Amino acid sequence: MATSTATTKMSSKGQIVIPEEVRKKLGLKTGDKFYVMGENDVVVLKTISSPSMDQFTSLIKQARKQSRSAGIKPSDIQNAITDVRKRK
Numbered sequence: 001m002a003t004s005t006a007t008t009k010m011s012s013k014g015q016i017v018i019p020e021e022v023r024k025k026l027g028l029k030t031g032d033k034f035y036v037m038g039e040n041d042v043v044v045l046k047t048i049s050s051p052s053m054d055q056f057t058s059l060i061k062q063a064r065k066q067s068r069s070a071g072i073k074p075s076d077i078q079n080a081i082t083d084v085r086k087r088k
Contacts, residue, residue: 018045 004026006019018028026047033048051059067077 004022006022008017008019010016022028028047035046035048037044037046
């Protein structure tokens with residue numbers, strides 16, 4: 001994918017408009033969320049997207065496999081949750 005570039009400016013409220021050309025090219029829409037990172041004179045916006053159900057299912061399977069190989073039982077997780085809730 002080729003890079004899109006454009007210029008914009010910040011409003012008095014700190015808002016920045018992403019130019020239409022860039023929004024269209026990236027498929028951005030109202031309500032999309034971003035992770036914002038800044039360092040020196042560079043600001044980076046990274047879209048945040050939820051995993052699809054297939055990706056989520058794969059992540060859960062991977063987590064279960066790793067917990068089994070580490071010897072973690074479902075009761076260990078429940079006990080950890082109970083302990084944390086008691087601290088509040």
